[in-house]
Amino acid sequence: MTPLLQIDNLSLFYGTDQVVRDLSFSIGRGESFGLVGESGSGKSSIANVVIGDMPKIARARGSVRYDGVDLLSASPEQLRALRGRRIGFVQQDPGASLNPTMRIGRQLLEALEQSDIPVRARSENVAEMLSRVGFDNPGAIMARYPHQISGGQQQRVMIAMALLPKPDLVLLDEPTSGLDVTVEAAVIELISDLRTQFGTSLLFISHNLHLVSKACDRVGVLYAGDLVEEAPAGLIFEAPRHPYTQGLVRCLPGQSAVLQPIRGHVPSPSERGPGCLFASRCAYHSSASCDQPFDATTMEASHRVHCARLGEIPAFESVAGVPEVAALNDAPPIVTIRKLRKSYPASGRELFLANDDIDLDIRQSEILGLVGESGSGKSTLAKIIAGFDVATSGSVLIGGTDIARLPVRRRKRGLLRQVQMVFQNPDSTLNPTHTIGWTLGRAIRKLETGHLSRQSIRSRAREMLGLVALLPGLASRKPKALSGGQRQRVAIARALSGKPQLLLADECVSALDVSVQAAIVELLQDLRQRTGTAILFISHDLALVRQISDRIVVMFRGKPMEIGSASQVYSLPLHPYTEALLSAGTGKAEVINPAAVERPKQASGGCPFVERCGRVVGEICWTQKPGYQNAGPGHEIYCHIPPAELIELQKASHAGILIAG
Template identity: 40%
Template sequence: MSPAASPVLRLDELSVSYSVRGRAMPVLTKVSLEVGRGEAYGLVGESGSGKSTVALALQRVLPPSGRISGGRALIEGQDVTSLDRAALRRMRAKTVAMVFQDPGRALNPSLTIGRQMAEVFAILGSSAREAAERSEAMLARVRISSPARVMGAYPHQLSGGMQQRMVIAMALAKSPSLLILDEPTTGLDATIEAEVLDLVDDLRREFGASILFISHNLGAIAGLCDRVGVLYAGRLVEEGPARALFAEPRHSYTEGLLRCLPRAGMRKGVAPLDAIPGFPPAPGSIKQGCVFAPRCGLSDERCRTIDPPFAVVGEGRASRCHYPDRVADLPRATPAPALAVPARDDAAVPVLALEPLSKTYDTGGAKVHALRDVSLTLMPGETLGLVGESGSGKSTLAHALLGLLAPDPGSRILLDGKALPPEVRSRSADEIKAVQIVFQNPDSALNRSQSVRRLVGRAVKRLAGLSGAAREAQVRRLLDAVRLTERQLPARPRQLSGGMKQRVAVARAFAGSPRLVVCDEPTSALDVSVQSAILNLLAELQAERQVSYLLISHDLGVVRYLSDKIAVLYLGRLMEVGRATDVLDGPHHPYTEALLSAAPSVSGERGTRIRLEGQVPSGLNPPTGCVFHTRCPRRIGPICDTEEPPLAADDAGHAIRCHLPREQLGRALATAPVAEPA
C-alpha cells in the first residue's frame, strides 16, 4: 500500500462487548489495524479470541446481546458504527462480501445454482437475461467446469469444493472492496483447499479486492496473506508481515501457537507436540497486566501487573509483550520424554484385516463402486492413516468397519483373526465394544442435555457392563486418562471448550477397552493448541493400551505425526499403501505426490504444487484403465486409459498402483519425460 493510499479497512480502537446477565463482558478491547487496497490480511488466534466478532462487527450483524462499545470501524472511509439503515444496506450490497466456513449452510438447498447466482446480479440492477449470462460467466471465472450445466444443479449435487467456489463467485459478483473469509477451507481436502486459496489469490489481483482472512489454519494464512494479526482474549498481541511473523515471532503466544503444529520430522514416539498450558481467560476476567501472562512461560511480576503497550519491534512489526526479544527462550510446555513405543511383532495376529473389502451401491439401477478390492492390515498399537479427496471411499470404509453398512458379498473384515458380522445388529456385545469411533465434531456427537458423568457413564454401562460404584470409579478413571478432572463431571457440553468436548468423546470411545478406534477427522475443527493436546492424548493412550487407530484426515501434518502406515484411496481404489516414512519420503504414486504438494506450510513459501485438473470422476461412470488417468499429470499413454495397473509392492511392503516403473516415480522426477512402456 502506498503512503498516499487510504486503507480499505481501518479499525480504530474497536471495542465490542456482550451483555451477560446484565453485565457488559468485553470481547474485543481497543483493536486497531488497517487493510490496504488489494492486500490480504490474516487474523489468527484460538477460539474465543474475537476473530469472528471482528467480522460480525464490521457488518453490524452482532447478536442482540452484542454491541460496539467503543472505537470506530471504517470501510472505504465510512464509519460503520454511524451508518443509518439505508447506508448500511448499500454497504452490505456493494462494498463488503463474506464467505463463511460452511458453504452448505450459506446456500439455499431448494434453489438451483443459477437462480441463486442470478439473484445477486438482479439486486445490482441486471435484467433477468443479463443476470443469467453474467452468472454463467462468473462461474467460469471461479474455474467451475461446464458452468451451463452447473447452473441447473442444486447445492447438494455439488462437491464441497464446488460449493465453496459457488459462494466465492456470489461474493465477488458485486466487485466488493472488502472480502471477508471466515474459515473458508475448514473441512476441505488438501487439494481442494489449495485450489480455493489459489483461486482467491488470483481473483484478489483480478478484482483488486482487499481480503480479511480469518482462520486457525496457520499454513493457509501464511500462504495467502501479506500481513498477519494475532488476537488473544480480544486484544491484538502481535502484527507483522506474514513470512517474518511466522519465521521469528515476537510474542510468546504466537510462538506457542507455532510450536503446537506437527512439523516434518516430528512423529509420535520421538517427542510430544508442545501445547499452550491452561485455557483462554473468560472475557474481562483479567483486570491488570498482560492478558497472556497466566499461560506464558516467560511471565514475571511485571507481566502480571503492568499491561504491555503495543510497541514497534521492527520494520512493520509490533508486539504487545514486555520481552519480545526473549520469545525464542520460551520453555516447552510439554517437556515429557518420548513415549515408549513397543517394538513391532511381525508374528502377531493383525487387529484388523480386510480380505478384500468392496462396497457397491445400487442407485436407481446403476452401480456405484464406492470401494473395490481394498486389502489392508493393522497391527496392535499401530495407526493407519487413510487419506484421499472427498468421494474416495474413506467414510464408506469406516462405516463398513463399524457395521453401519454391509460390504459386498465375499468381503471379509477380520478382527483379531475372527470374521466380524457385516452389520452391527448381528455383532455381539464384545465385537461392538471392540470397534469404536471418535467423530469430527464433538458438538454433534455429544447429547447437549446430558452431563459428562451421564455421557461417559452410559458408555461404561453399555460397553463395560458396569453399574453403581464400579461404573462411577471407571468414569473417573477414564476422565483422568483424558486429562479431565472431577470438576467436569456435572458439566454439560455447552459449558466445555472444544478441546474438552473432544476429550469427553475420546473417553466415551475408550469406555469398553476397544481394540480399534476409528478417528474420523478428530482434530479438524479444533484450534492448533487444542489439536496438539488431543494428538498427544491419542498417542499416550495408544502406547499405554496398545489400541489401534484408523485415522481419517485431510490434514497431512496430523497424518504424518500420528501414523505408522498410510493408505491412499482414490475413487474407491487403493492407490498406495506402506509404512508412513516410505509413503511420505517416496517414491510416491502421482496422486499421493499431488496431495503432499498441496499441503500448506507456515513458511509461506509455495513449492511446486502439482495441480490436478478437473473434479474427481463420478462413481457412476468411472474411467476405464487407471481410474486416475483423467487427472494424472504423469499419464504416459494409451496403456493408462485401457489397462488398470496392479498394486505392486517392494520388499518393505510399500505398494503403488501405477504403470510407471518405481524408479521413475518421485518428486525429483515429477517433470521428467518418460517413455511409454512396451
C-alpha cells in the same frame, strides 16, 4: 495512501462481557490481511462488526472506517448500500448460506439486483464469473440446486456471489474449512487470481496458520480479543516474537518431531483482567510486568508485538526433525481385511464402488493413517469395520470373527467392545441433557460383560477421565460446560470404556484449533503406548497424518493407491496421486484441475486415477487395472509404472522441490 479499512481502538461487548479489546489494524487497497487465533478469540465477531451484522446484545465502541465512512455510526440505509455492493462476505459453511429451494443461477442473480448492470446482461455476467471461479459449464451449474453440487463447488459459488458486484473488500470467514487439500489449494489459487484481476482487498479469517501464510500479505494474531502480534506473513511464522504466536507455530504438524501443545485454555470474558490475557498460559509471566495495562511494541518492518516482557523473550527457534515411527513389523494383526468391496446403486443399472477389493492389515498398537479426498472411501471403510454399514463382499476378521456383513445391532457385547469409534463432532454425539459421568457410566454398563455396582461404575468413569487427562470433577458437568477439546477427550474416554482393540478416529480433530489438536494427538499417541490399542486415524490433513501415523494408506475412489510407513510415503511419494496430494498441500507444484477434483467419474476398466494422472504411459492405463508393485519393505503402489521409473520422472519434473511433512 489512505487504507481502505481502518480499525482503531475497537472494543466489542456482548452484554457485560468484553470479547474484543482495543483492537487496531488497517487493510490497504488490494491488500490481503489475515486474522488468526483460537476459537473464542473474536475473529468472526470482528467480521460481523465490519459487515454490520451484530446481535442485539452487542455494543461496539472505537472507530471502524471503510473508505472514509464510519461503520459504527452509519445508518441502516448506508450499511445496506455498502453490503454486497462494496463489501462482500464469504462465510464458513456454504451449505447453510445457500438457499436449498432456489437454483444456483437465481441466487447469483440476486447479488446483482442493486447493480447498474442492465437486467438482460446479468445472466451473462453470472456465467462469466462462474467461469472465472473454475466451472467449465456455467449454464449447467446455474440450473442446479445447492444439494446437487459438492462442498468445494458450493464454496466457489459463494466466492462468485461475493465478487459479482465487484466489491472493494471481501471478508472470508474460514472459506476452506472442511475442504480437501486439493480443493483447498484450488480455492486459494482462485482467490489469489481474482484478487489480482479485480484489485480486491481481503480480510482472511482462519485458524489454519499454514493457509494464511500462503494467502495473505500481513497477518494479525488474535488471542481472547487482543491483537498480540501483527507482521508480514512470512516473518510472523519464521520469526514469531509473542509467546502465544510461538506456541501456535510449535503446535503445527511438520514443524518438529513432537507437537508441543499450549497448556491451559483461552480465558472466558469473566476471567480476563486488565493486563496480558495470555498470562495464565505463559512461561514468561511476571505479575509485576504483565498484570497491568501496557502498550504494544513496534519493531522493524511493521512488526508489532503486544508483550510487556518482549525484550526478555528468546528468539524463536524451530526444532527440526521428523516424528518417530514405532517398529511394528512383527506385531500381530488385530484386523485383517481381504477383498473388501462395497457398492451402492447409482444412475440406471450402474454401481458406485465406494470400496474396491481392499486388502489391509491393522496391527496391534499401531496408528494407521488413512488419507484421501472426500469420496475416496475412507469413512465407508471405517463404517463397515464399526458395523454402521455392511460390505457387499470380502471379509473383515477381528478375533477370528468375520464382521464385514455383521451390522452393529447383531454384534454381541464382547465383539462390540473390540471396535469403538470417535467421531468428528463431539457435540452431536454427547447427550446435552446428561452429565459427563452419566455418559461414561452408560458406556461402561453397555460394554462390560459382568455386573458392576453403581460405585464401581462411578469409579471407572473417574478413571476414564484421568486416562484422557481430565479432572474427575468434570463428571458432574454437562457437555455445554466444557470446551471443544475437553468434549473430544470425553468422546475418546467413552470409546475407551470397553478397552477396545481398535479405535476408529474419523476426522476427530479436524474441527479443533491447532493448540487443542496438538493436545489430542499427544493424547492418542500416549494412549496407544499405555493401552496397546490400535488406531485407524482418518483425516484429510496430510501433515497431521504424517505426525501421528506409523503407516499410511492413501485412498482414491475406494482403492489404496499407496501403502507404506509414514517416512516412506512422505519422503518418497511414488504414486502420482500421492505426489499430487502432497504437492497441493505444500503449494509447491501445479494444482490438480479443480473441475476434475469435484466430480470424479467412476473408473471403468483401467486405473481409477487415469483421468487426472499426469504420468499416463499409454492405452494400458485406460484399459487394464494395475497390480500392486513392491517399492521397498512394506511399501506398495497401485500403478503400471515401475517404482524406479516413477522416481526418475519425479526428479525430472520436480527438480528442487522438497516434499515437506
